[in-house]
Amino acid sequence: MDGHGIREEVLGKLSPPISRTNPRMMEVSSTRRKFESFHPAITFQGAQFLRPNRDPGTYLALDLMTPRLNAIHQHLWLAGLPNAARPLHRQKLLGRNISVTEDPDEHLVWFEAQIFIKPLSDFLLDYDYWNDNLCSDQELYKSACGLLLSYAWLVRHQSDLDIAKESGLLSKNMEWINWVEFLDGFLDNINLSTLSQVNQRYKYGELRLSRLNTIYRVIPPTYSIKNFVRGYKSGSTWYNAFFERHFKWMLAVFAVLSVFLSALQVGLATRMLQDNGPFQRVSYGFALASVIAVVGSIALVFFVWLGLFWYCLISTWSNDRAVNRGIRTTVSSL
Structure with missing residues (x-):
């Protein structure tokens, strides 16, 4: 991170981890911001409805943060390895179907022949959005950086980009050269050795759902009757x-x-x-x-x-x- 970014962090506001020097990405972001909203009109938090465009802070916490996985972080070694997730083409070679999820707590969780992946939100490609909405909250910032880092794992080759676009994980307008330039700018601002700028959940890659269910059912920090019955993620009811x-x-x-x-x-x-x-x-x-x-x-x-x-x-x-x-x-x- 450059000196300007350090000064902003000392003053209480972080610097966006992405570059604003990619003209093509800026053009796409500006066009989307002009003609459509980044967020849905309505979503739900439990039984309570939420209007994301009227309460973006609450929505961003719901859309980016991983409180359930963070609560059992010390036990995640039972469910996965502290390694990068495998790229999308390798997921296909393993016979896994990519299932889209909008829950960040389910991102990169796999079960049998399925892996759940959260699409990369358009606002994470926008420098101004980072500066206005994410850089003033350290937890949101780290969660957003973690999600971007997971896409650096998943989309490493052009074949991965094609799979991501076919699966609805990335915009179909994304070009390979723009993606590489975007990731280069992002990775320059991330310490890949310590991962100090990302949420602790992303120090692990893929997580096995059956193990997460066991952790949630029997380990005291999350033990409850509800978790004992439903586990981490219940399937069919x-x-x-x-x-x-x-x-x-x-x-x-x-x-x-x-x-x-x-x-x-x-x-x-x-x-x-x-x-x-x-x-x-x-x-x-x-x-x-x-x-x-x-x-x-x-x-x-x-x-x-x-x-x-x-x-x-x-x-x-x-x-x-x-x-x-x-x-x-x-x-x-x-």
């Missing part, structure tokens, strides 16, 4: 999808039990083992244990279903009361 994800291992166990019971049955049918006392005792014990295991598994599934049913019912009722109470409070204050 259908009961059959839930039991398929969490109890399909039972099918493998029952298959192994069936093979063992069949083998014991064949052994008892032979003359050599019919009168063998130890073998008969083992067969009796294993058969009894198998019956208990099956009954116990059925009981476990039933009680889990019952607990989920009541949890969802009570949560829905509580949320409905909270929303209605908020509406009554708002109406009474008018």
Whole structure:
């Protein structure tokens, strides 16, 4: 960062990490700023609606910051490596489908054959927007720098740029030469050895969703009934999808039990083992244990279903009361 940028940081305002000397990028940003807004007209924060163009500060925190991952930063080594994420062409070679997400906490999180990637917002390409809206808040600044850095990982080659444009991650008007010039200017202002200018989440690249779910369910800093049920990111809310994800291992166990019971049955049918006392005792014990295991598994599934049913019912009722109470409070204050 140059001397001017250091002086601005000392005075309490950071310097934009991108260059304003790329004429093509400035032209695109100026045109977009003139004819369309950078932000959507409405979005939601939980049950509360938000008007981004009227409250840009709250919207930017929602759009850029990663509070859920920061809360478990000390445990992220369980979910990923402190390495750069693989470029988009390599994601394709691994057989992963790119799923677009607008939640920064889901950016670069992968599950089986899917990886979630947040599109690069147009305002992060605009020098004036950085100067006016991001440079006065250090946390927003670091989060925005982290998101830009993740795109330096993802779009390293022209083939990556083509994939990004096809997937809706970058503007279709982006040219390779402009992208390289833009990243050169950005990377000049980032210490790639310490990553001190980026949010701590981006000291890790890709994160495994199944591990994040486990961390959120069992580690004390984020432990709660809600997190225990939903984990970090819940998938389908259908009961059959839930039991398929969490109890399909039972099918493998029952298959192994069936093979063992069949083998014991064949052994008892032979003359050599019919009168063998130890073998008969083992067969009796294993058969009894198998019956208990099956009954116990059925009981476990039933009680889990019952607990989920009541949890969802009570949560829905509580949320409905909270929303209605908020509406009554708002109406009474008018």
